[in-house]
Amino acid sequence: MSDSPQTAVVTVTAAVIIIGDEILSGRTKDQNLGFLADALNEVGVQLHEARVVADIEADIVAAVNDLRARFDYVFTTGGIGPTHDDITADSIGAAFGLAVDHNPDAVEILKAHYAHTGAELNEARMRMARTPVGASLVENPVSKAPGFRVENVYVMAGIPSVCQAMFHSLKHELVGGDPVLSISIAVYLAEGTLAKGLTALQDKYPDVGMGSYPFYREGRFGASIVARSQIPERLAAAGEEIRQMMRDHDGEPIEQDE
Amino acid sequence: MSDSPQTAVVTVTAAVIIIGDEILSGRTKDQNLGFLADALNEVGVQLHEARVVADIEADIVAAVNDLRARFDYVFTTGGIGPTHDDITADSIGAAFGLAVDHNPDAVEILKAHYAHTGAELNEARMRMARTPVGASLVENPVSKAPGFRVENVYVMAGIPSVCQAMFHSLKHELVGGDPVLSISIAVYLAEGTLAKGLTALQDKYPDVGMGSYPFYREGRFGASIVARSQIPERLAAAGEEIRQMMRDHDGEPIEQDE
Secondary structure (H helix, E strand, C coil): CEECCCCCCEECEEEEEEECHHHHCCCCCCCHHHHHHHHHHHCCCEEEEEEEECCCHHHHHHHHHHHHHHCCEEEEECCCCCCCCCCHHHHHHHHHCCCEEECHHHHHHHHHHHHHHCCCCCHHHHHHHEEECCCEEECCCCCCCCEEEECCEEEECCCHHHHHHHHHHHHHHCCCCCCCEEEEEEECCCHHHHHHHHHHHHHHCCCCEEEEEEEEECCEEEEEEEEEECCHHHHHHHHHHHHHHHHHCCCCCEEECC | CEECCCCCCEECEEEEEEECHHHHCCCCCCCHHHHHHHHHHHCCCEEEEEEEECCCHHHHHHHHHHHHHHCCEEEEECCCCCCCCCCHHHHHHHHHCCCEEECHHHHHHHHHHHHHHCCCCCHHHHHHHEEECCCEEECCCCCCCCEEEECCEEEECCCHHHHHHHHHHHHHHCCCCCCCEEEEEEECCCHHHHHHHHHHHHHHCCCCEEEEEEEEECCEEEEEEEEEECCHHHHHHHHHHHHHHHHHCCCCCEEECC
């Protein structure tokens, strides 16, 4: 968490690690990154990096240890089921130098669940109760087997419905910063026409991030200019100047939902 | 490229770097990772890692230099347009310690294109001709402004249609390895029932990667077991044993398209 003395804006950052061969092989199209990007924004946490890594312990450990040192929070998805390819708990333990064992609270949750369903709580299912020693649990209202947290690293399931439910279970624990506000203004002008003026505005407003995203619609080229800032007055002022620049090029600014 | 003496299987690896604040902010849902995962498979290149990084030069340089040392190929998407937030060319130059300048061939392509469209080839549009010195170009049949290659790093556009067209332009240059073949067998049995037998099979077939992906359909729990290998005979033998294991648990194997 960094606190800039000039503006007293509090910025809280996060990274996401998507664990799973099935994403890298193309078998499964990831749905968790987009969800988490939106959901983190809503609680004042800015996603700064994401990685997709294979089911290889050394790769997971390297990603976790790099990212947990650089960002306020890290969220992992995937690899916490009962089968041999679910190696996230062991990998998180290795990253923190912690032993991994059956978590007593998780064991109780699974016992109650399988007593209810009638399925056998065998050794494989008991794997889903394993966490690094001292981890706290993340509730799973969908399929019960919990996620967990070690320091600033939250470990969630890969199945999108379960990942989403787990995030809703844990989000009250997150301490967010000032939210990033954004505006999006489209115009039927080519990026190459807007670029020079936009560069000048970006230089004038270093505390407002500006991005340009070209599009082609109804036979015409255009661009959406997205501006983001944690300071509402600066965002509003930058937005006015962006609109004026568009008009100066005979373009009509079109407000968009962000 | 590694060549195992035991089986003479050639494995060629790659990483993808998706560059862009708009993916991390949730504004844009990435479509390039899934495309590249599939397309690389088809040419015998295995995607081993992917990263999404912000429009920050130091972050791009760190990702490029880490991944180009570890994998045979690196593919980047995004950040090669005409506006100030398009910093990929400069970042690739910084990663390789190369100066970045207007590429004469790229300048010719842009001159011909804008002469044809009648739009002005201004300074901003000329930015799209900048590459690290010595880079070779990647043709862009959609919107002309080219991608480029430096050593084992290919730089492509972020707009999905342009990214896909650029990949088709460059794929004949890639030297692939033995393709990864895969089978997918579904069964209406819970993962926790299959896990023990699957672990034993994974131990027996270290050259066949096995993954288990649970699903819930028509009111019943099931799992898809995906097996992958570069050695067809080993994949076939493993597949037979997986099917037999399912039958031993009173499950009917269902062949799936992979």
